[in-house]
Amino acid sequence: MSGIPSYASTGQRVWYYTFRVICGVIFFFLIAPIVVVMPLSFNAQDFFTFTPEMLRLDPAGYSLKHYRDFFSSPDWQQALGNSVTIAPVATLLSVGFGTLAAIGLSQPHVPFRRAIMAILISPMIVPLIISAAGMYFFYSRLGLQGSYWGVVLAHAALGIPFVIITVTATLVGFDHSLTRAAANMGADPVTTFRRVQMPLILPGVISGALFAFITSFDEVVVVLFVGSASQKTLPWQMFLGLREQISPTILAVATILVVISIALLTTVELLRRRSEKLRGMSPQ
Amino acid sequence: MSDTTLDGPVLAADGTPLKRSLARALRRQKLRALMLIAPLLIFILVTFIMPVADMLFRSVENGIVEDTLPRTVVALADWDADSGELPSEAVFAAMAADLKDAAEAKTHTKVGSRLNYENPGISSLFRKTGRRAKKFDIEADGPWKEQLIDINDGWGEREVWRTIQTYSPTYTAGYYLNAVDMQVGTDGAEMRPEDERIYMLLLKRTLWMSLLITFSCILLGYPVAWILANLPMRQANLLMILVLLPFWTSLLVRTSAWKILLQQQGVINDILVWIGLVADDNRLVMINNQFGTIVAMTHILLPFMILPMYSVMQTIPPSYLRAAKSLGATDWTAFWRVYFPQTVPGIGAGSILVFILAIGYYITPALVGGTTGTFISNRIAFHISTSLNWGLAAALGAILLAVVLALYWAYDKIVGIDNVKLG
Numbered sequence: 001m002s003g004i005p006s007y008a009s010t011g012q013r014v015w016y017y018t019f020r021v022i023c024g025v026i027f028f029f030l031i032a033p034i035v036v037v038m039p040l041s042f043n044a045q046d047f048f049t050f051t052p053e054m055l056r057l058d059p060a061g062y063s064l065k066h067y068r069d070f071f072s073s074p075d076w077q078q079a080l081g082n083s084v085t086i087a088p089v090a091t092l093l094s095v096g097f098g099t100l101a102a103i104g105l106s107q108p109h110v111p112f113r114r115a116i117m118a119i120l121i122s123p124m125i126v127p128l129i130i131s132a133a134g135m136y137f138f139y140s141r142l143g144l145q146g147s148y149w150g151v152v153l154a155h156a157a158l159g160i161p162f163v164i165i166t167v168t169a170t171l172v173g174f175d176h177s178l179t180r181a182a183a184n185m186g187a188d189p190v191t192t193f194r195r196v197q198m199p200l201i202l203p204g205v206i207s208g209a210l211f212a213f214i215t216s217f218d219e220v221v222v223v224l225f226v227g228s229a230s231q232k233t234l235p236w237q238m239f240l241g242l243r244e245q246i247s248p249t250i251l252a253v254a255t256i257l258v259v260i261s262i263a264l265l266t267t268v269e270l271l272r273r274r275s276e277k278l279r280g281m282s283p284q
Numbered sequence: 285m286s287d288t289t290l291d292g293p294v295l296a297a298d299g300t301p302l303k304r305s306l307a308r309a310l311r312r313q314k315l316r317a318l319m320l321i322a323p324l325l326i327f328i329l330v331t332f333i334m335p336v337a338d339m340l341f342r343s344v345e346n347g348i349v350e351d352t353l354p355r356t357v358v359a360l361a362d363w364d365a366d367s368g369e370l371p372s373e374a375v376f377a378a379m380a381a382d383l384k385d386a387a388e389a390k391t392h393t394k395v396g397s398r399l400n401y402e403n404p405g406i407s408s409l410f411r412k413t414g415r416r417a418k419k420f421d422i423e424a425d426g427p428w429k430e431q432l433i434d435i436n437d438g439w440g441e442r443e444v445w446r447t448i449q450t451y452s453p454t455y456t457a458g459y460y461l462n463a464v465d466m467q468v469g470t471d472g473a474e475m476r477p478e479d480e481r482i483y484m485l486l487l488k489r490t491l492w493m494s495l496l497i498t499f500s501c502i503l504l505g506y507p508v509a510w511i512l513a514n515l516p517m518r519q520a521n522l523l524m525i526l527v528l529l530p531f532w533t534s535l536l537v538r539t540s541a542w543k544i545l546l547q548q549q550g551v552i553n554d555i556l557v558w559i560g561l562v563a564d565d566n567r568l569v570m571i572n573n574q575f576g577t578i579v580a581m582t583h584i585l586l587p588f589m590i591l592p593m594y595s596v597m598q599t600i601p602p603s604y605l606r607a608a609k610s611l612g613a614t615d616w617t618a619f620w621r622v623y624f625p626q627t628v629p630g631i632g633a634g635s636i637l638v639f640i641l642a643i644g645y646y647i648t649p650a651l652v653g654g655t656t657g658t659f660i661s662n663r664i665a666f667h668i669s670t671s672l673n674w675g676l677a678a679a680l681g682a683i684l685l686a687v688v689l690a691l692y693w694a695y696d697k698i699v700g701i702d703n704v705k706l707g
Contacts, residue, residue, distance in 0.1 A: 015615075020511075030508075030586060031526045031530065033538060033541035034530060034538065040551075049551050050554070100320050101320060101321045101324035101325070104319070116325060120324065120328060125692045126336060126688065127681075127685070129644060129661040129684075130644070130664070130685055133665075133677060134339035135332075135335045137335065137338055137339055137342070214532065218536070221646050238537075238540065239536060250540055251540075254534075254540055254541065258533055258534075258537060261529065261534065262529065265528055265529060268532075
């Protein structure tokens with residue numbers, strides 16, 4: 001749809017522009033809720049809507065008050081600390097196990113491939129409340145409920161499907177003659193993996209890692225059940241804030257999280273392009 | 285001479301028959317692949333599959349009655365609940381002995397609350413009797429029939445004994461019956477009274493709202509996917525950001541954004557009042573009801589619909605539409621008869637994905653759903669953390685899981701799990 005042809009009838013022209021307007025409205029629907037949160041987080045009042053001062057762009061209507069609240073409240077700081085210590089470890093576990101398994105799964109002859117794949121993807125499919133309840137009961141029996149490692153293991157399990165999916169996708173285009181060539185030239189399997197295979201699948205591994213990270217970083221249902229008050233994460237604190245006394249500090253946290261997601265999104269996009277270029281799948 | 289070499293088995297370099305040598309190589313290859321997969325498989329089995337299986341087992345497990353009241357269960361086995369008579373003195377004596385042990389071990393309240401799920405009132409019967417049970421002298425006191433009925437009239441009711449008898453086996457279908465609003469009555473399973481049926485209603489509501497959400501996602505996602513697939517690469521990539529940013533943004537951020545937008549003193553109501561569409565004292569109630577849940581969840585799940593549709597639409601050559609038009613088709617016919625049928629796999633993939641995700645949602649309905657917009661997940665959470673009826677929670681979970689797995693199976697058949705794409 002590159003422009004509208006000169007022979008188009010009036011009806012076609014009307015439809016062409018109406019359609020664009022409809023799409024514009026849907027794009028607005030997608031992005032507006034996220035964008036609206038940002039200016040509201042600079043509100044000088046404790047309101048969740050634009051005050052007259054803000055609409056007049058009066059500097060007095062804006063302040064960093066809610067951000068100061070966030071950085072000075074022990075509750076929020078503890079939550080931030082927990083999120084930052086849980087997510088990376090969970091990611092490391094998912095990526096380590098996941099990458100190995102993805103390489104195994106992309107070998108030409110794997111018995112029970114479909115069944116194994118179905119099991120490995122299942123944490124993504126099973127409704128979170130069921131996973132959370134199951135883990136709550138099972139981990140209590142092992143003494144892991146309410147412990148740091150309990151939450152880390154649970155989050156690692158939830159992140160694994162994403163690693164498997166992204167890494168196997170990168171391996172689909174992988175040319176196995178490259179590893180054979182390396183072996184032919186005398187490289188042992190470890191060197192082949194480290195010097196030949198890993199650099200090629202690295203973009204997939206990193207984007208899988210980012211998915212696993214964001215899964216753990218955003219996760220709230222499982223941590224509500226598996227964790228105890230001392231594992232309270234950022235999303236948990238937000239959930240409590242939204243449920244009980246809704247405080248405008250949430251807007252500041254939301255804005256910070258949106259900025260983090262923009263950074264992650266940019267990284268994933270750059271990696272995807274790099275991977276396509278490396279594997280020669282992109283025309284550039 | 286040449287005949288013998290042709291007839292004999294083909295040999296590999298080391299002298300073994302080639303067939304066996306190849307088979308061994310293949311076996312080794314398979315083993316190596318499995319070795320790479322094994323650590324993760326074990327990890328997932330222990331951290332994920334076993335917990336879920338363990339929880340599902342709770343939906344049929346009923347050992348507590350047999351464990352706490354072992355003598356009563358044996359003695360009660362021969363009693364005919366329809367005979368119109370109370371159980372014999374032996375049963376009462378067994379119950380008294382069991383209660384004495386249970387009260388000493390402090391387990392009588394647990395079995396009381398287990399049986400209370402089936403017959404409200406039993407919990408207090410066990411609690412009150414248990415308080416006196418520690419002082420029972422099984423040999424000297426008696427007869428127990430009079431003694432127990434004297435302590436609490438409940439022991440004189442045949443329904444109480446019927447409940448104990450019905451729920452004495454180690455495994456029970458009772459939680460499942462409960463989960464579909466049925467109960468064990470005098471002649472087997474029957475529907476509960478009209479005003480006690482809540483779970484079927486909840487299940488129907490969950491399915492209905494998930495369908496509505498899926499449908500609104502198709503409606504909103506189709507034009508967007510189309511325009512993304514048909515714009516020049518550079519513009520499409522820019523617009524793609526508008527789809528991917530919500531996808532990457534925290535679920536709680538998006539839910540809180542909707543909570544802020546939709547509330548009565550929120551941005552949307554303010555704008556409507558400012559335009560003059562709505563009077564200031566008559567602001568719309570858009571949150572804590574079904575409307576709020578549907579809007580917020582449509583927004584949250586929309587990227588999951590757009591991305592599969594987009595990847596299918598990208599593969600459809602634009603020349604097909606041009607060919608249809610040059611053969612005399614109108615715009616609508618060309619779209620409906622040529623373009624649309626080719627996008628059906630994308631719609632199917634997106635719909636199943638969105639539906640699977642929607643049906644198990646917990647956070648968003650809990651925050652913006654109020655009482656009328658909650659899903660079955662919220663009820664499961666309630667039974668786990670508040671009412672502590674874990675068996676019922678497990679049964680509801682098993683039903684939900686069965687629906688999801690059926691859809692997952694369909695998704696695997698139609699799309700293939702390997703073809704799931706992210707971002």
